[in-house]
Amino acid sequence: MEVDLRVEIGPLRLQNPVMPAAGTFGYGDEYMGIVDPRDFGALVTKSLSLDPTEGNPPPRLWEVPGGLINSIGLENIGVEAFIQQKLPFLRELGVPLIVSFFGQDPKDYARCAERLSEAVGIAALEANLSCPNVKKGGMAFGSDPELTHRVVEGIKGATDLPLLVKLPPDPYHALELARAAQEAGAEALTLVNTLPALAVDPDRGRPRLGGVTGGLSGPALKPVALRIVYQVSGALPIPVIGVGGIRDHRDAIEFVLAGATAVQVGTATFSDPKAIPKVIDGLRSYLWEHGLSSLADIRGKLHEAQVEAPAEG
Numbered sequence: 431m432e433v434d435l436r437v438e439i440g441p442l443r444l445q446n447p448v449m450p451a452a453g454t455f456g457y458g459d460e461y462m463g464i465v466d467p468r469d470f471g472a473l474v475t476k477s478l479s480l481d482p483t484e485g486n487p488p489p490r491l492w493e494v495p496g497g498l499i500n501s502i503g504l505e506n507i508g509v510e511a512f513i514q515q516k517l518p519f520l521r522e523l524g525v526p527l528i529v530s531f532f533g534q535d536p537k538d539y540a541r542c543a544e545r546l547s548e549a550v551g552i553a554a555l556e557a558n559l560s561c562p563n564v565k566k567g568g569m570a571f572g573s574d575p576e577l578t579h580r581v582v583e584g585i586k587g588a589t590d591l592p593l594l595v596k597l598p599p600d601p602y603h604a605l606e607l608a609r610a611a612q613e614a615g616a617e618a619l620t621l622v623n624t625l626p627a628l629a630v631d632p633d634r635g636r637p638r639l640g641g642v643t644g645g646l647s648g649p650a651l652k653p654v655a656l657r658i659v660y661q662v663s664g665a666l667p668i669p670v671i672g673v674g675g676i677r678d679h680r681d682a683i684e685f686v687l688a689g690a691t692a693v694q695v696g697t698a699t700f701s702d703p704k705a706i707p708k709v710i711d712g713l714r715s716y717l718w719e720h721g722l723s724s725l726a727d728i729r730g731k732l733h734e735a736q737v738e739a740p741a742e743g
């Protein structure tokens with residue numbers, strides 16, 4: 431039996447559903463020679479702002495049981511340098527390129543999207559409405575449905591590229607935020623960014639990270655991300671890209687069962703740079719072993735499960 435890993439996310443056609451999480455694969459060039467991004471479903475680059483950004487003071491990473499807390503602070507080379515220095519190489523790869531970007535206010539988001547749309551070779555944009563590590567913008571927009579709507583609407587007016595919107599792991603407002611992004615025209619949602627977190631050094635009485643607080647990623651985030659993917663995909667027709675603590679293909683399958691159309695792998699790449707190709711190979715084997723022809727056969731299957739209420743008394 432032929433196994434088919436192809437997926438469609440709105441207008442995007444991907445050869446498989448696995449891609450890096452923004453920020454965990456740089457601009458794609460650093461990993462050449464270790465893995466071949468041409469094998470990925472798509473390549474997702476580090477969030478860009480209009481102007482280059484230096485980021486937060488070190489230390490920027492702190493490992494905790496079950497995960498990693500980062501406080502990079504959006505360090506990036508800026509849209510212009512990306513277009514001049516990185517894009518020529520990236521567009522030659524021939525893999526769909528998804529460019530993550532960020533703004534300090536709604537106009538800034540729209541300007542960023544507009545400039546990126548003038549460049550050749552970008553398949554889609556991912557608006558980062560959920561960075562936990564900057565003072566202005568980021569999570570402030572992705573935590574408020576009205577602001578989310580306003581930012582996404584502004585971006586849609588500035589670009590014809592397909593738009594993914596990345597939201598924070600807010601279990602209490604996930605659905606309202608997702609609905610706002612969908613109604614404003616997002617083609618897909620990326621769920622979820624890292625969870626705001628703090629690590630403390632009890633000896634020095636100081637925060638572990640230079641930026642004081644950070645974003646928690648890795649296995650500790652997975653059940654929270656799964657639940658949000660499950661909730662949103664059960665309520666809205668918009669395609670969902672699941673992200674949060676995926677280390678192997680079995681984790682990826684959990685997200686597909688919860689309703690995700692595609693997945694992103696982030697923190698796992700830091701301990702195993704080959705995590706993404708391994709997830710892709712694992713998914714192929716899984717489908718074959720389970721007699722499935724495509725992931726569509728199991729997508730959202732969890733929503734079919736009827737949980738019977740226990741009998742009273």
Ligand code: RRO
Pocket residue numbers: 453477500501502503504505558560561562563623624645646
């Ligand atoms: O750069 C960061 O500190 C960062 C970003 Br933009 C983000 O979206 N998520 C994250 O965990 N870190």
